[in-house]
Amino acid sequence: MTCLVKVFLVGKDFGASPAYLFSILHPERVLGVITLGVPYAPAPPGPSMLHKYLPEGFYMLRWKEPGRAEADFGRFDAKTVVRNVYILFSRSELPIANENQEIMDLVDPDTPLPSWFTEEDLSIYGALYEKSGFRTALQVPYRTVSDDLKLADTVVKVPTLLIMGGKDYVFKFPGIEDLIKSEKAKEFVPNLEVTFIPEGTHFVQEQFPEQVNQLILAFLAKNS
Known part of the structure; x- marks a missing residue:
């Protein structure tokens, strides 16, 4: 059986x-x-949809272009790339470069790391990407996100x-x-709970690990 x-x-x-x-x-x-x-x-947003609402310098459009992110990242060591990514994506603004910039140029070298992300964290993550490179991290999401799964x-x-x-x-x-904070999301996910951690950024699980863990454990217990 x-x-x-x-x-x-x-x-x-x-x-x-x-x-x-x-x-x-x-x-x-x-x-x-x-x-x-x-x-x-x-229906994930494809390039045409992103171009309709966001400028050419939007990070997803830049990184979808084969070779562009590789050239941008290649100007720095892996640790610096990871550092810049954590600084950029812990902000509340969309990363958008102008025509004379690449995405890595959006971070001032003197900008400190977020308080919850330590130099030790950075060294460990940087060493991992030094070994693996960024090819898969770019290919899997940014260059396949608009694939139609039918x-x-x-x-x-x-x-x-x-x-x-x-x-x-x-x-x-x-x-x-509007999708998240209205009832629209439940048209696609009828049995949905949404929880907000007010001070959290895109790295909420690293900022508030204990709070996130408790939310996950409560959900597991409720639905086991």
Whole structure:
């Protein structure tokens, strides 16, 4: 007799997409989905949609272009790239460069790290990316995000928890704040809970690990 194992899935940022997708394709295998920083949207924004609402210098459009981010990142060591990413994406503004800049140029070299991200953290992360490079980190989300998966059913039916930092730059994406803070999201995720951590940024799980862990544990207990 085969025992069917059911799981909870947890995804952060672009990791939310495969979690949502797996729950749609295999709902019988999933007890619940927990995501941080990115709500579910059945049709992810493609380049034409992003170009419609955001300028050419928007980071996703720049990094979708093969070779551009590689050239931008290649001017620095891996540790500096990670440092700049943490500074940029812990802000509440969308990273947008002008025509004379690349995305890495948006960070002043004298800008301090966020208080919750230590030099030790940076050294560990930098060493990991020194070994792996940034190719996969660019290819998987930025250059595949608009792929059409042609799903027959696009509704996430399992219990779902979305944890958002109140100062997350994702709220500045066109239509995202309205989607999250209204009932629209429940058209696609009927059994959805949304929790906001007011001072959190896009790295809310690193800023407030204990609070995020308690939210996750409570969701697991409720839906086990």
